[in-house]
Amino acid sequence: MVDISIDADSVVFSVEGLDKLWALRSRLEIPLAHITDVEANADQVGRWWHGLKLVGTDVPGLFAAGTFYYHGELVFWDVHDPAKTIIVSLVHERYKKLIMEVADPLVVVDRLRGVIGGQRG
Numbered sequence: 236m237v238d239i240s241i242d243a244d245s246v247v248f249s250v251e252g253l254d255k256l257w258a259l260r261s262r263l264e265i266p267l268a269h270i271t272d273v274e275a276n277a278d279q280v281g282r283w284w285h286g287l288k289l290v291g292t293d294v295p296g297l298f299a300a301g302t303f304y305y306h307g308e309l310v311f312w313d314v315h316d317p318a319k320t321i322i323v324s325l326v327h328e329r330y331k332k333l334i335m336e337v338a339d340p341l342v343v344v345d346r347l348r349g350v351i352g353g354q355r356g
Contacts (some may be wrong), residue, residue, distance in 0.1 A: 237313055237335040239343055241350055248272065248323075250300075253311070254313050257292040258300035263311065265328060267271060272324040273347040275340035281317040286310060302330075310334060 238249045239312040243349040255261045291301010291312070308331035314320050321340050323333040337343045 236315070236319075237337055239337065239342050239347070241267075241346070244268070246347065246350075248328060248335065250313055254300050256345075257298070258311075258313050259290050260301070262313070263330075265311065265323075265325060267351055269327050269349045270272065270323060270347065271342050272322075274322050275320065275321060275344050277317045277320060280314060282322045295301070300345055308332070321347075 236251050238251055238256065240247045240249070243263050245266050248265070250261050251257055286303035286305030288299075288305045289304055289309075291303070293299045293300070293301070293303075298315040300314070301312060303310050303312055309329055310332045311330045311334065313335045315336055319336045319338070321333075321335060321337055321341055321343055323335070325331060325333065
């Protein structure tokens with residue numbers, strides 16, 4: 236699972252617990268201006284093939300954590316439960332998408348959309 240905190244101009248995604256070990260990452264810091272969209276779509280996450288694992292862990296049917304190469308793009312995964320997952324779309328970053336489990340996806344999506352909308356307006 237990932238905890239999210241918002242600074243003045245960036246979002247910090249902190250990987251929690253043993254997921255740090257499985258993903259081989261403990262945090263990602265992304266400028267708000269580089270986040271283009273955020274959504275909660277469990278059906279899409281559940282259908283996605285994770286891609287070619289580059290660094291991390293993939294146990295089909297249980298969880299995926301780490302860096303994957305998917306359709307020509309790097310994607311960061313940290314998911315155990317697709318129903319609690321958000322998809323963060325990025326530009327000008329190493330990763331094209333962050334697909335991460337959070338405690339309350341709808342609250343996180345609303346919160347992030349509010350701050351990225353404020354950056355554009």
